[in-house]
């Protein structure tokens with residue numbers, strides 16, 4: 001597109017009117033899968049979602065929500081909220097962090113960039129610290145990328161390396177942390193044989209240490225800071241494998257919630273606090289759960305918790321995590337440039353927008369939706385409402401979460417007549433699904449379904465249009481399966497609970513009294529995915545999507 005000819009004005013849709021209130025509902029972690037006892041959506045009472053599926057075959061369909069359809073390296077990659085909401089909001093498929101880091105490592109370009117050269121200054125006399133999620137989940141980070149980075153940095157002069165690990169159990173099976181730590185320890189010992197002083201320095205479970213998001217609970221980040229930067233934690237071990245094995249042996253322990261620990265030497269001294277002159281890299285490519293730590297590492301006037309000691313460091317993110325805040329200012333790989341999102345177009349065409357979720361998913365329908373960008377495009381036309389999430393609990397304890405409150409806010413926004421688009425994320429299926437608690441996940445799915453009803457009823461009242469979809473699967477499959485789909489059993493004969501997202505497709509349901517009667521899903525799109533939703537929503541507002549957007553899912557047939 002020649003820049004001189006560029007215009008934010010969207011062309012009118014030839015057949016669909018303007019002025020309808022459009023509700024866009026994203027059910028987080030709500031995929032479509034075979035109906036069996038491990039499909040919590042099937043087991044749960046979900047009359048509203050069932051009626052959408054069974055009521056109007058031309059207005060319900062499945063779309064792809066994982067792998068290449070959302071910009072991930074391969075179709076073995078499960079979907080996730082970041083890439084899912086990016087695709088939903090941007091209407092195009094961008095090569096995502098996972099893929100960009102892969103290419104930068106493969107070509108070696110990562111080592112030529114500004115970010116690497118910035119941290120390299122410390123290699124000669126000081127320590128390089130790597131902090132991030134240690135697994136092969138591919139949602140926030142990947143172990144093989146960390147291995148390549150360790151190799152690359154040591155070949156380029158890093159003499160002392162400390163790795164601060166966060167155990168996963170959320171994107172990978174619970175219990176797999178031990179194997180990942182063993183693999184890492186193996187790599188570090190090979191580096192030591194080459195004369196590089198490389199060790200694990202601290203650790204903890206991702207949901208209890210460091211990886212909070214959207215400022216739900218700063219204590220999580222503080223626990224990480226204390227262990228990683230100050231070298232202080234309630235548990236001390238001489239090896240990381242011993243740490244993870246011992247902490248996992250506690251009753252009810254799981255990888256996601258391991259307490260913080262530091263590795264100490266024979267005299268009990270932490271082996272790797274961060275000190276003046278050191279370099280720090282946060283190796284997650286995904287933004288949401290690194291932003292808070294990035295602020296603590298980078299901001300001089302930080303006041304969210306007492307950092308006690310603020311070392312003068314050179315800090316780089318694997319990617320830049322927030323394009324608007326330019327955070328962090330140094331990074332190893334440039335993030336995808338997700339611009340001209342549907343949110344920005346619609347606002348510039350006068351669409352008044354309301355977006356809402358509870359804290360743990362708030363940034364999904366705002367920050368991710370808008371291409372990893374904080375804040376409003378135009379505060380006179382947008383209102384983003386965050387319902388405070390519960391903090392300090394696992395969500396199987398309160399599986400209803402804030403679904404009702406979110407739905408009521410959406411209902412009020414729809415009935416107020418002040419908004420053209422009302423967009424929400426309902427977190428239940430995903431957040432409770434990640435706990436691996438099947439019974440609670442069934443309750444969660446029911447709660448999400450009830451919330452959908454409240455929103456659709458409001459749309460009915462104002463003669464509006466709805467589009468209900470999801471960002472990826474989770475609650476529809478809670479068990480690890482073999483290739484033929486049979487549940488896999490562990491050594492003691494129990495099922496292996498699947499806490500992660502899935503590769504399943506997700507539904508898109510459309511309707512409402514405001515939807516032109518001739519609208520139906522097209523059957524000619526090869527492999528429709530989440531990125532086709534944005535053009536569809538633009539149509540419902542009476543516009544055609546920009547030419548480079550993935551095509552709309554609908555057609556209007558004359559009756």
Ligand SMILES: O=C(O)[C@@H](CO)OP(=O)(O)O
Pocket residue numbers: 028029079080081082139140170171289430
């Ligand atoms: O909780 C998260 O960070 C991820 C899983 O790692 O889930 P989602 O992509 O749904 O936010």
Ligand SMILES: [Mn+2]
Pocket residue numbers: 028029080081082084430471472
């Ligand atoms: Mn999600």
Ligand SMILES: [Mn+2]
Pocket residue numbers: 029081430431434474501
């Ligand atoms: Mn999730």
